[in-house]
Amino acid sequence: MVKDLGFFEKVYQxxxxxxxxxxxxxxxxxxxxxxxxSARMVGWAMNASHNNPDVPAHRVxxxxxxxxxxxxxxxxxxxxxxxxxxxxxxxxNQIQDFExxxxxxxxxxx
DNA sequence: ATTCTGACGTGGG
DNA sequence: CCCCACGCCAGAA
Numbered sequence: 001m002v003k004d005l006g007f008f009e010k011v012y013q014x015x016x017x018x019x020x021x022x023x024x025x026x027x028x029x030x031x032x033x034x035x036x037x038s039a040r041m042v043g044w045a046m047n048a049s050h051n052n053p054d055v056p057a058h059r060v061x062x063x064x065x066x067x068x069x070x071x072x073x074x075x076x077x078x079x080x081x082x083x084x085x086x087x088x089x090x091x092x093n094q095i096q097d098f099e100x101x102x103x104x105x106x107x108x109x110x
Numbered sequence: 111a112t113t114c115t116g117a118c119g120t121g122g123g
Numbered sequence: 124c125c126c127c128a129c130g131c132c133a134g135a136a
Contacts, residue, residue: 030119060117068117
């Protein structure tokens with residue numbers, strides 16, 4: 001029996017469900033977890049997601065579709081490369097057509 | 111226990 | 124749209 005999943009674990013679970021080529025925001029995940037005010041914690045969780053290779057942290061950006069966490073990836077544009085390899089267009093750290101690619105767990109993951 | 115931090119979000123100007 | 128200030132809360136030291 002799995003013990004009570006911590007906040008981080010939950011974040012990983014949801015993040016791992018983000019479809020290929022889609023993106024979501026820290027706030028959306030936090031909202032889905034029932035803590036809309038804990039968006040920062042989602043980012044913090046991403047910071048600790050280095051142990052979880054299954055967590056596509058590059059598909060999580062801030063509410064503007066800006067790659068604010070790219071500096072936490074190796075190199076200077078690994079995050080962008082990963083996204084572009086999935087067909088996501090990025091210009092100046094800004095995801096193009098962010099609204100179209102946005103994946104809201106609360107709506108899609110009923 | 112206390113203090114600080116942060117890959118955010120919102121509201122006001 | 125931009126900029127600024129504040130709240131938020133789990134984890135680390």
